[in-house]
Amino acid sequence: MSDCLFCKIAAGEIPADKVYEDDRALVFRDISPQAPTHLLAIPKKHYAAAHEIPQGEMGALLGGLMNALCQALKASGLDKDGYRLVVNSGDSAGQTVGHLHIHALGGRELAWPPG
Ligand code: AMP
Ligand code: ZN
Numbered sequence: 001m002s003d004c005l006f007c008k009i010a011a012g013e014i015p016a017d018k019v020y021e022d023d024r025a026l027v028f029r030d031i032s033p034q035a036p037t038h039l040l041a042i043p044k045k046h047y048a049a050a051h052e053i054p055q056g057e058m059g060a061l062l063g064g065l066m067n068a069l070c071q072a073l074k075a076s077g078l079d080k081d082g083y084r085l086v087v088n089s090g091d092s093a094g095q096t097v098g099h100l101h102i103h104a105l106g107g108r109e110l111a112w113p114p115g
Helices: 005-010 055-076
Strands: 018-021 025-029 037-043 084-088 102-106
Touching: 005 025, 005 037, 018 055, 025 055, 037 055, 055 102
Parallel strands: none
Antiparallel strands: 018 025, 025 037, 037 102, 084 102
8 A cells, every 4th residue: 555654664765664475474672662673563565453354364363473473572572471463453543554463562560440
């Protein structure tokens, strides 16, 4: 999608602090971290939210995304310390970038419930 920030990051048109990348997905550091380690995992193909992925693509796309995220979790040490995964979808959840992404937060105590 031409006017999407994360599509531009996926295409290398806007720089990002990459932690893991393969042909299907990319994991990079959030520019405004809410925890000592704050990663964003995106599929390279544009979908605004998980529920927009066609059934026939769901397994491969989310499987590829979770694989990339897990490689990045291990590379950044969050697999040892613990982490929280968050997906904001739509206005009421506060989604600000309309390209599906999974936040991974860690490196400090994370309050629950999150509020
Ligand atoms: P959300 O509010 O769930 O849509 O999350 C969007 C996230 O993207 C926020 O945490 C932003 O800090 C982050 N963000 C926005 N622009 C960039 C960028 N250029 N590089 C890295 N992270 C970004
Ligand atoms: Zn996009």
